[in-house]
Amino acid sequence: MTHSAHRVFNFSAGPAVLPEPVLEQAQAELLDWKGSGMSVMEVSHRGSDFVELAAHSEATLRELLGISDDYYVLFLAGGATLQFASVPLNLAAAGATVDYLLTGSWGQKAAAEAARYATVNIVADGAGSHFTEIPAPESWKLSEHAAYLHYTPNETIVGVEFHSVPDVSTAPLVADMSSTILSRPIDVDRFGVIYAGAQKNIGAAGIAVLIVRKDLTGNARKETPGVIDYATMATNDSMWNTPPTFSWYISALVFDWIRDQGGLAALGERNRRKAEKLYAAIDDSAFYSNPVRLDCRSWMNVPFTLADDSLDKVFLQRAAAAGLTNLKGHRLVGGMRASLYNAMPEAGVDALIAFMEEFERTQG
């Protein structure tokens, strides 16, 4: 992976760092896409060039994730938050009960939005542990006839991640994978719906990918806006209305880049290695700490605190001066957070660890 001198290592939780080759290609062809004399932003989504891009992006994503023909792959405008509403509107009949497992803020938000449309049963709530661990499956209180079970495989704020797929319910499993999709191989067949906003591992904010088992579509409620009716969008190849074409284009470039990196097995290995070395640096130090239980620490978002939080500001200033940006932790937990999405090179993690060691030696 290359890293240009004028670029920084950007640890933003999202919108987040993108692969440099993707940005370079987008830049090179921004005024003249495929020799058309037009930007990709300036062409109709119904023109043959864009239709081809759309088909290619879907095919590449299907190949990367091993998505079978039992599933539709949709590219929908907006982010995951709009899909918080689409899930109950498409999967839950009026009066139905839906199960939500809460392991962080994003799950809370998804459940709050679902409560507009259905009776929400909270299966388990990690709030008691400040979300530093995943509640034990034995403690989950599943509904008898839930329309689905929703969970958030990775929570960005505290940095809690499922390292296997929960296997506790007969209801279709729905996952908000915004901050973990494409970070490693997954078994799509275990899920009813997978959705993800683009701005972490897929591309630029403004589009969401939604993978839905075909037999779960076609029952959207009347009050479902057409743009989030899965059957409507599937029938129209996600072009019932004008899609967010530039964000879609960036996604297509990112999918190609992932394939060029060796696919999800290779990226998964790299992501595991990146996370493990940063957690090791934190755990080996008496100055830095991370409160999350070892078996559910996130590969994508690594929060940590300094032993003396009066040093937070100078840490952030010096890090930025050293080309390590957006390390400030979320306001709900304070401290620092390093997000290590696919496009964060291993060299960025090495640079961060070296900086942390130097900072501890001189300030700690």
Place this chain on the structure above:
Amino acid sequence: MTHSAHRVFNFSAGPAVLPEPVLEQAQAELLDWKGSGMSVMEVSHRGSDFVELAAHSEATLRELLGISDDYYVLFLAGGATLQFASVPLNLAAAGATVDYLLTGSWGQKAAAEAARYATVNIVADGAGSHFTEIPAPESWKLSEHAAYLHYTPNETIVGVEFHSVPDVSTAPLVADMSSTILSRPIDVDRFGVIYAGAQKNIGAAGIAVLIVRKDLTGNARKETPGVIDYATMATNDSMWNTPPTFSWYISALVFDWIRDQGGLAALGERNRRKAEKLYAAIDDSAFYSNPVRLDCRSWMNVPFTLADDSLDKVFLQRAAAAGLTNLKGHRLVGGMRASLYNAMPEAGVDALIAFMEEFERTQG
């Protein structure tokens, strides 16, 4: 206005041509926005740089359109089609009647989406004239207590445009201005809600601008997805969730470009001139024709047919070879369509007219 040699004159109805200086700036800073070492796609919407961009874009739009403090200006993910649902969800109580004036396909689509949520009264329907004229206001059948009156000031397919604001109802006036916003000055105070997808005169697909009178907000129905609840989005400066940051950024650049062009008065004059010279070329010819009544011909979308439609294909091929692209008419009306949005330079219209005259002389 400059026009690079490798670029074409792109008459697409949308996503449509963008100002070249906007694309050039986006290209120049695509990997390093404001010296940050990051793309604008890679930074948090809550960071100070992006918050400043958002505030600047709103301020510029308020200045261009003369929007008073009585209105919120929202930047919402998706396009106008999602707003087709937001209008009844925010403005009409359950069981309410809403008035829709139909002057083309977009109005029909807006009414169909509204019917999910309210009783839709069709005030008048131009379908009888194949939408080639606006039904006379005396014939409109308004409801007694409509929650609002919705219309489409410009319809892109047949090319029908209102050249003044209808003044017939006491209900709040709601306008889908997707294909006419920013093409000339308007009196915002005449409207309850104005909304517009970006991909014609605002920027890149994936974001919509919505201007809403403050006193009309705060009554969204419970089943309104949070991302289209006007009050929620206003309270959060359109950042209740992650917005489509790149599309927002392009909009900000376009607003600056419009201001640099002399604002809407100057653009309005240019747009009128562009349209008038193309209609004159059509009307002066026995070979080309446009069926729309003179007083409601669109400045933005100029459809025309050839006297011999067997020549359509060769017309389009030769036009493309001459650097005049995306002139194919919509499948519903056939023939040709030249869309003349703000970013289409007058030189592009001149080139099209010269080509049409040459084609008629050699083929007609």
